[in-house]
Amino acid sequence: MTGPYVIRKSVNGEGNGLFATRDIRTGETVVEKRPLVVIDLNQGRFLPDGSLSLARIYDEWNRQLSDPKERKDYLKLSHHDNDAQLAQNRKDTLTSNPDAGKVIAIWNNNCLGTGSHDLYSKISCRINHSCQKNATWGGNGEGFTVRAIRNIKKDEEVLISYISLAQPRKMRSDQLRQGYGFDCDCPACGKEFDQLSDDRRKVMCSLNQKLPKVVEAAKLEKFDKVVRPEHVKLCEDMVGWLKQEPTMIDEMFVKQELLAHLYRIEKKHSTASSMMQQAYEGARLCRGDGDEHTERIKYALQGLESRLQS
Ligand SMILES: C[S@@+](CC[C@H](N)C(=O)[O-])C[C@H]1O[C@@H](n2cnc3c(N)ncnc32)[C@H](O)[C@@H]1O
Known part of the structure; x- marks a missing residue:
């Protein structure tokens, strides 16, 4: 190996x-x-x-x-x-x-x-x-x-x-110093620092803080009722921001999976299925087949597809 x-x-x-x-x-x-x-x-x-x-x-x-x-x-x-x-x-x-x-x-x-x-x-x-x-x-x-x-x-x-890279430079550097004891000197933190990208990450960070409850709600079907249209909008916005940051494709598929569940709850089965398909492709690329997250998405995708066919 x-x-x-x-x-x-x-x-x-x-x-x-x-x-x-x-x-x-x-x-x-x-x-x-x-x-x-x-x-x-x-x-x-x-x-x-x-x-x-x-x-x-x-x-x-x-x-x-x-x-x-x-x-x-x-x-x-x-x-x-x-x-x-x-x-x-x-x-x-x-x-x-x-x-x-x-x-x-x-x-x-x-x-x-x-x-x-x-x-x-x-x-x-x-x-x-x-x-x-x-x-x-x-x-x-x-x-x-x-x-x-x-x-x-x-x-x-x-x-x-x-x-998580869905946070601005200052927060990343604090987390790395406290958690791992080093100052990050990568291009994104130093010579290729991009203010626009940093601003996007600030927005993602604040969206993320509003998302956790929705994540739980979407995963556990018995909480479907707590999902509201504004949650879907929040998650769509997040996916939109993430699309502009190619290095964050792993964070992207996680949010696509969530969004697919939210569409499923809204009974938009076809949209849910194509969003879950994108999440599955992202998961396979980032985490590979056999990974627990990839397998979970694969299973959810199969469920959505069979619902579409019936
Ligand atoms: C998982 S280890 C990585 C391998 C480590 N460099 C080694 O020689 O064993 C994590 C440690 O590597 C160092 N490290 C990792 N990434 C770094 C970076 N971008 N800048 C400075 N030090 C880093 C830090 O000391 C960190 O706590």
């Missing part, structure tokens, strides 16, 4: 990064791996604030990463010292192991989340961040893929985004 990449000193971030060893086309899989540690969030012990118990992270790491060499390599990975201290001080670590805080801090800095699982692999933990990413990832509890969302040239660094 090797791919067209090599790990070497990064030009974008600190430390190492992943580089293309040949030209890679849009939609190609760059990395396909089975993770070394998987945490199933559905079975997790969550704290009242909704975060995953630190003890659970440590226990899973301790159980699944038993090879001493793999553990040693893991403990050399980058982390945020503040996180280590915080984790060590948190009572819910339930462990006296002096490395527990560090294990958790490294986890926070290096795991990939698929939605229902958090994964650690020796390759994915080397991928640096850019607000002008050229790759995205997807997967499930079994494995994950990293995929090119635009053509990547030989020797170019493969870069993902650690955060």
Whole structure:
């Protein structure tokens, strides 16, 4: 399961990064791996604030990463010292192991989340961040893929985004500094900063803040009644703004899926089906087949299509 990449000193971030060893086309899989540690969030012990118990992270790491060499390599990975201290001080670590805080801090800095699982692999933990990413990832509890969302040239660094890009530069940089301990110097934050794009992201951010309730309502059919025309308008606006930002095609398919559900609730089955089709294509490109999100959209699309045929 090797791919067209090599790990070497990064030009974008600190430390190492992943580089293309040949030209890679849009939609190609760059990395396909089975993770070394998987945490199933559905079975997790969550704290009242909704975060995953630190003890659970440590226990899973301790159980699944038993090879001493793999553990040693893991403990050399980058982390945020503040996180280590915080984790060590948190009572819910339930462990006296002096490395527990560090294990958790490294986890926070290096795991990939698929939605229902958090994964650690020796390759994915080397991928640096850019607000002008050229790759995205997807997967499930079994494995994950990293995929090119635009053509990547030989020797170019493969870069993902650690955060939502539907927010302006200031918010992104605060989130990256607090969460990962670095100042982003990518083209979008520095030399190619685009005020118009930043303004668009401000709008997206405020639309996003109004959307969560609608998301829940649309996913759970029993709440169909709470969806109102203004929610549909909000979501249509969001999709419209996202269309102007090609690097955000992963955020786009998520909103297209939501919009398709809203159209379904409004009984606009044909519009819903074509919107869900677009979401499905986006999900396959960004997250690949077999990814839990792609599979969910595929299933919803089949439902809409069969309703159209009946
Ligand atoms: C998942 S690791 C990425 C691989 C890491 N560079 C390494 O050598 O192991 C995340 C860490 O890499 C560094 N990093 C990632 N993207 C960066 C960027 N755009 N600028 C500066 N540092 C970055 C930060 O230290 C971050 O906490």
